[in-house]
Amino acid sequence: ETGVTQTPRHLVMGMTNKKSLKCEQHLGHNAMYWYKQSAKKPLELMFVYSLEERVENNSVPSRFSPECPNSSHLFLHLHTLQPEDSALYLCASSQVGTGVDTQYFGPGTRLTVL
Amino acid sequence: AQSVTQLGSHVSVSEGALVLLRCNYSSSVPPYLFWYVQYPNQGLQLLLKYTTGATLVKGINGFEAEFKKSETSFHLTKPSAHMSDAAEYFCAVSTMEYGNKLVFGAGTILRVKS
Numbered sequence: 001e002t003g004v005t006q007t008p009r010h011l012v013m014g015m016t017n018k019k020s021l022k023c024e025q026h027l028g029h030n031a032m033y034w035y036k037q038s039a040k041k042p043l044e045l046m047f048v049y050s051l052e053e054r055v056e057n058n059s060v061p062s063r064f065s066p067e068c069p070n071s072s073h074l075f076l077h078l079h080t081l082q083p084e085d086s087a088l089y090l091c092a093s094s095q096v097g098t099g100v101d102t103q104y105f106g107p108g109t110r111l112t113v114l
Numbered sequence: 115a116q117s118v119t120q121l122g123s124h125v126s127v128s129e130g131a132l133v134l135l136r137c138n139y140s141s142s143v144p145p146y147l148f149w150y151v152q153y154p155n156q157g158l159q160l161l162l163k164y165t166t167g168a169t170l171v172k173g174i175n176g177f178e179a180e181f182k183k184s185e186t187s188f189h190l191t192k193p194s195a196h197m198s199d200a201a202e203y204f205c206a207v208s209t210m211e212y213g214n215k216l217v218f219g220a221g222t223i224l225r226v227k228s
Contacts, residue, residue, distance in 0.1 A: 004157070043204070043218045056215075090157055094214075100146050100165045101214040105157040 002026055004106035006091050012112045015081060021109045023074040023091030031096045032074040033103065034066060037088040049074060050096050081113045116141045116207050120219035128227050133192040135222050137179075137205030140186065147188040148206040148216070149179055158204060164188065175199070200226045 004025045013019050025032060034046040048056035049068040063085075065077040074091055088110050092103040121136040139145055146165050150158040162173025169181040179190045188205060205219040 006157075042220050045215065048215075092158075096214070100163070101208065102148070102160065102163060103216055104160065105150070107157040108155075110155070 004091060004093055004104055006089075006106040006109050008109060009107065010110045010112075012114065013078070013081065014114050015083075017081075018077070018079040020078065021076040021089055021091075021111075023076075023106055025072055025074075025091075025093035025104075025106075027093055027095075027104060029093040029095045029104075030071050031094045031101065032068060032071075033092040033094075034074065034076055035090040035092065037090055037108070039087075043090070047076075078111075081111075083113050086111055086113045116145065116209055116212060116217050118205050118207050118217055118219035120203075120205050120222050122222055123220065124223045124225065126225040126227060127195045129197055130194050133177075133190070133195045133199065133224065135190040135203050135205075135224065137188045137190065137219060138186055139188060139205070139207045141207060141209055143209050143211045146208045146214070147179075147181060148208070149173065149177070149188075149190050150204045150206065151175075152202045152204065152221075154201075161190070161203075195224075195226045197226050197228065200224055 007022045031050040036044045046060045047066040067075040088108045090108045091106040094101040094103045117140045119138045148163045149161040152158050162171045164171045164181045172178045177192045202221045202223045204221045206216045208214045208216050
């Protein structure tokens with residue numbers, strides 16, 4: 001595997017389900033990000049982990065819970081979601097501390113909440 | 115604060131014609147500027163970036179962009195459009211002042227007519 005991978009690619013869940021999204025980066029980076037991409041809205045940064053510590057949480061509802069067990073893996077745990085949470089969830093990684101942080105994105109998980 | 119405006123949510127060109135996608139940014143400090151492309155049901159792929167130095171930046175797939183500080187612009191061009199260029203394009207800005215956080219424009223959907 002190369003680059004940034006995300007699983008699953010598609011997920012349909014009910015409002016009472018609990019599920020997790022997984023992201024893995026194979027680039028040797030030290031920062032990882034979760035973004036939400038909804039139709040007709042700009043990309044929204046949700047969480048940032050740098051050196052495995054959460055450094056940003058952009059007022060995201062508590063029904064989204066991130067986890068970064070090491071610099072290569074990032075999870076987004078989902079529970080009691082709402083239909084408006086249906087979106088494409090993108091993971092990205094970058095190497096911070098080297099000047100310009102260039103973010104590289106995974107293919108995304110298309111989430112549908114029924 | 116930093117922001118990005120992409121003029122035109124949809125652009126349509128004929129195959130072989132010039133592609134011009136417009137991006138204007140707002141930043142109180144020297145910016146880093148990026149163009150990403152997103153094909154249907156995929157993540158964002160980095161096309162090119164400007165950090166410092168030469169203001170004309172060449173990227174993948176024949177695209178290039180020119181940083182014009184006086185116009186606060188970073189327009190994306192390609193001399194001859196291919197059908198495979200049909201996608202959504204995102205301009206983004208980051209600065210060291212804001213921790214290199216990427217701020218994205220709303221995106222421009224490029225349609226290529228045969």
